[in-house]
Amino acid sequence: MTAELICVGTELLLGNIVNTNGAYLAKKCAALGLSMYHQSIVGDNDKRLEETIQTAVKRSDVVILCGGLGPTKDDLTKEVAAKVMGKKLAEDKHSRERIQAYMENYVRSHPGTKITENNWKQALLPEGAIAVDNENGTAPGIIMEENKTILILLPGPPNELIPMFEDKIYPYLRKKQPEVIASEMVKVCGIGESQVETDIADLIEKQSNPTIATYAKTGEVHLRVTAKAENDKAARKLIKPVVRELKVRFGANIYTTDEDKSLECAVVDLLRNQDISLTTVESCTGGALSARIVDVPGASDVLKQGFVTYTNRAKRKYVMVKKSTLKEYGAVSEKCAKEMAKGGCFVTGSDAAVSITGFAGPDGGTEQAPVGTVFIGCCLKGKTVVREFHFGGDRSKIREQAATYALILLRECILENFERRNEEKA
Amino acid sequence: MTAELICVGTELLLGNIVNTNGAYLAKKCAALGLSMYHQSIVGDNDKRLEETIQTAVKRSDVVILCGGLGPTKDDLTKEVAAKVMGKKLAEDKHSRERIQAYMENYVRSHPGTKITENNWKQALLPEGAIAVDNENGTAPGIIMEENKTILILLPGPPNELIPMFEDKIYPYLRKKQPEVIASEMVKVCGIGESQVETDIADLIEKQSNPTIATYAKTGEVHLRVTAKAENDKAARKLIKPVVRELKVRFGANIYTTDEDKSLECAVVDLLRNQDISLTTVESCTGGALSARIVDVPGASDVLKQGFVTYTNRAKRKYVMVKKSTLKEYGAVSEKCAKEMAKGGCFVTGSDAAVSITGFAGPDGGTEQAPVGTVFIGCCLKGKTVVREFHFGGDRSKIREQAATYALILLRECILENFERRNEEKA
Numbered sequence: 060m061t062a063e064l065i066c067v068g069t070e071l072l073l074g075n076i077v078n079t080n081g082a083y084l085a086k087k088c089a090a091l092g093l094s095m096y097h098q099s100i101v102g103d104n105d106k107r108l109e110e111t112i113q114t115a116v117k118r119s120d121v122v123i124l125c126g127g128l129g130p131t132k133d134d135l136t137k138e139v140a141a142k143v144m145g146k147k148l149a150e151d152k153h154s155r156e157r158i159q160a161y162m163e164n165y166v167r168s169h170p171g172t173k174i175t176e177n178n179w180k181q182a183l184l185p186e187g188a189i190a191v192d193n194e195n196g197t198a199p200g201i202i203m204e205e206n207k208t209i210l211i212l213l214p215g216p217p218n219e220l221i222p223m224f225e226d227k228i229y230p231y232l233r234k235k236q237p238e239v240i241a242s243e244m245v246k247v248c249g250i251g252e253s254q255v256e257t258d259i260a261d262l263i264e265k266q267s268n269p270t271i272a273t274y275a276k277t278g279e280v281h282l283r284v285t286a287k288a289e290n291d292k293a294a295r296k297l298i299k300p301v302v303r304e305l306k307v308r309f310g311a312n313i314y315t316t317d318e319d320k321s322l323e324c325a326v327v328d329l330l331r332n333q334d335i336s337l338t339t340v341e342s343c344t345g346g347a348l349s350a351r352i353v354d355v356p357g358a359s360d361v362l363k364q365g366f367v368t369y370t371n372r373a374k375r376k377y378v379m380v381k382k383s384t385l386k387e388y389g390a391v392s393e394k395c396a397k398e399m400a401k402g403g404c405f406v407t408g409s410d411a412a413v414s415i416t417g418f419a420g421p422d423g424g425t426e427q428a429p430v431g432t433v434f435i436g437c438c439l440k441g442k443t444v445v446r447e448f449h450f451g452g453d454r455s456k457i458r459e460q461a462a463t464y465a466l467i468l469l470r471e472c473i474l475e476n477f478e479r480r481n482e483e484k485a
Numbered sequence: 486m487t488a489e490l491i492c493v494g495t496e497l498l499l500g501n502i503v504n505t506n507g508a509y510l511a512k513k514c515a516a517l518g519l520s521m522y523h524q525s526i527v528g529d530n531d532k533r534l535e536e537t538i539q540t541a542v543k544r545s546d547v548v549i550l551c552g553g554l555g556p557t558k559d560d561l562t563k564e565v566a567a568k569v570m571g572k573k574l575a576e577d578k579h580s581r582e583r584i585q586a587y588m589e590n591y592v593r594s595h596p597g598t599k600i601t602e603n604n605w606k607q608a609l610l611p612e613g614a615i616a617v618d619n620e621n622g623t624a625p626g627i628i629m630e631e632n633k634t635i636l637i638l639l640p641g642p643p644n645e646l647i648p649m650f651e652d653k654i655y656p657y658l659r660k661k662q663p664e665v666i667a668s669e670m671v672k673v674c675g676i677g678e679s680q681v682e683t684d685i686a687d688l689i690e691k692q693s694n695p696t697i698a699t700y701a702k703t704g705e706v707h708l709r710v711t712a713k714a715e716n717d718k719a720a721r722k723l724i725k726p727v728v729r730e731l732k733v734r735f736g737a738n739i740y741t742t743d744e745d746k747s748l749e750c751a752v753v754d755l756l757r758n759q760d761i762s763l764t765t766v767e768s769c770t771g772g773a774l775s776a777r778i779v780d781v782p783g784a785s786d787v788l789k790q791g792f793v794t795y796t797n798r799a800k801r802k803y804v805m806v807k808k809s810t811l812k813e814y815g816a817v818s819e820k821c822a823k824e825m826a827k828g829g830c831f832v833t834g835s836d837a838a839v840s841i842t843g844f845a846g847p848d849g850g851t852e853q854a855p856v857g858t859v860f861i862g863c864c865l866k867g868k869t870v871v872r873e874f875h876f877g878g879d880r881s882k883i884r885e886q887a888a889t890y891a892l893i894l895l896r897e898c899i900l901e902n903f904e905r906r907n908e909e910k911a
Contacts, residue, residue, distance in 0.1 A: 345779020
């Protein structure tokens with residue numbers, strides 16, 4: 060079955076709100092195995108809304124509309140949908156009672172307010188339609204089944220729409236849809252998107268079910284493997300060999316196959332599992348790296364200390380960078396990054412320290428080290444590695460990349476250390 | 486003129502990403518005075534994309550497409566747009582050179598990567614089209630002018646799309662659009678949105694031209710005053726008295742009327758103007774506050790040092806929090822926040838220090854101080870203020886609010902100190 064989404068509201072066309080309902084409903088439809096090929100946004104205008112619904116019901120099995128069910132004159136979705144389907148509106152007694160109860164309760168808890176007449180408009184339903192109770196507001200949802208088309212009307216506020224969809228619409232659609240879609244995620248770091256695509260060009264070339272889609276993030280590429288089958292187990296069975304092949308091809312560059320796990324979370328897990336304590340020493344990123352690490356619940360297990368040594372003085376005072384290094388090589392240098400990392404370990408006694416020093420712009424930078432030049436150092440159990448990067452983009456983009464590649468370098472060093480120790484044992 | 490938006494990408498139809506580009510571009514088109522009646526999302530499918538573009542060019546003067554300009558086989562936007570407009574693709578020498586330079590730089594700074602062949606696809610342009618340089622990626626933007634239709638193709642990643650739109654597309658469209666919309670921004674901090682709305686209910690009630698729109702941010706409310714007129718000067722003249730009235734009503738809570746100035750930028754300006762050096766001492770925010778300060782170009786003039794004292798040990802060792810304080814009151818306490826701020830000033834010798842300590846969750850928290858409890862301290866020239874907050878939301882939302890209110894508290898303390906000194910002088 061195909062599904063299509065129409066979000067109604069002039070505030071969306073003006074960009075005053077971001078269409079999070081669209082993403083939410085799309086994700087749910089994908090999970091239901093509904094193929095979605097179109098989403099539209101249209102304003103509170105009857106003519107254009109009518110055209111949009113007409114186009115949608117012609118080409119899709121399920122059409123979901125959200126927004127425009129409220130009590131005001133702007134709210135036209137129900138009226139226009141009924142017109143397109145050739146139905147009259149009539150008051151639904153059950154819905155009227157629910158609205159009355161809801162409003163009486165509201166008025167009781169908000170002294171000075173009263174029930175306004177326009178609320179009763181929300182009790183009107185197209186003939187033959189199913190009312191879907193709204194537990195968090197006044198406007199009921201509406202399901203219209205006509206010939207082979209299902210039209211679903213949902214209220215716009217996410218706190219009304221989401222519970223209604225979860226509790227009532229999802230189970231309803233589940234029964235209508237025999238096929239399921241399942242997907243798994245493979246997250247790769249330290250390789251660019253075009254490289255990843257090239258490495259799996261043959262897999263993408265011959266794909267049909269499952270499919271592989273790539274999404275580029277800063278310093279990362281996410282690969283989503285999606286399969287369609289008669290049930291979840293069969294879909295997972297189709298996905299499994301593809302994920303296995305991706306693991307062979309990207310090896311240690313895969314930091315997780317967990318949908319919800321971030322790179323920083325994977326790194327904190329590694330640190331915790333290997334019992335490695337960490338100190339961060341940041342110059343141009345100004346704490347962005349430590350902030351990402353602390354964003355992981357339980358980061359206190361591994362993060363011993365963070366220094367933001369933005370000035371030369373602070374670099375000398377807190378992490379023992381030598382005066383001569385700053386004088387001869389400058390703060391943005393391999394030598395300074397190395398001393399920052401080593402000093403971070405030494406002064407705190409932690410097992411590992413990551414340092415970042417660079418020119419994030421817009422000012423600063425030299426001929427040898429222009430804006431975008433960043434040195435990232437990692438000292439782990441006495442061994443120190445420094446890598447030089449030349450990042451593009453503006454100040455905030457350069458800093459974001461620097462923090463990401465610091466996580467990637469730290470991860471590499473931990474994995475190498477782990478291998479080295481294993482080899483030594485062997 | 487009418488504008489229409491088509492966002493291309495299967496990841497949008499699957500709900501894997503929220504369409505923030507849509508909201509951004511819609512807002513910009515509204516600011517340009519372009520009337521937008523339709524937005525669509527379509528996947529990486531040539532047939533459906535072709536139909537969508539055909540419908541759009543028939544009904545709208547300006548059609549903006551975003552996404553699908555990259556190097557992979559999935560990226561079809563340019564190819565399909567050229568087909569609809571009846572144009573062939575040919576290599577653009579200038580774009581090829583730019584891609585080459587970008588990729589060579591990338592490969593240099595990312596050892597082990599190489600330039601893959603599929604990148605050159607991005608240098609192909611429809612005949613007669615204008616290439617729009619991409620300062621943050623490889624795929625150039627494209628403008629096609631054909632009969633009375635303008636087709637604009639933009640790359641999908643927001644960090645490429647937004648600077649390209651701001652710097653190149655906005656000025657281009659500005660020239661095409663005869664009626665002028667001008668707007669001014671008033672940014673308020675430290676008052677909630679509903680309070681702001683109440684304070685200006687009478688102004689909003691009687692508005693028509695100019696209009697006032699409010700946007701709630703964490704700890705801030707942005708008020709946009711927008712007017713339409715035959716030229717920019719006339720529009721500004723309409724806006725002026727409204728902005729003046731807002732200044733009367735919100736006084737010192739207004740931190741800027743500069744569209745592009747962030748709260749952290751306003752605070753860094755204040756610090757610099759008052760010649761106050763700053764140290765940050767962060768626990769639960771883990772460097773998020775210092776990272777926001779360092780996000781401001783030239784922050785090195787004011788930020789002396791940042792400490793991420795996430796553990797009790799680090800609080801004692803680096804900023805002299807007393808053992809007895811931690812034992813008797815705990816790390817999340819008024820007393821600890823006070824000692825962190827005072828200690829931050831003392832050990833670094835800076836004029837001001839801001840401290841943050843709290844429970845960001847999901848674990849931690851006590852009966853007296855549940856998750857969301859955050860103490861923020863500010864020591865300025867020997868005077869220390871601590872404020873207690875109870876933030877809602879998840880871990881990352883709590884930390885974001887904590888960093889924002891730390892900036893707000895610091896700003897208040899600087900303004901008070903300034904007034905006190907003026908009074909002493911008088």
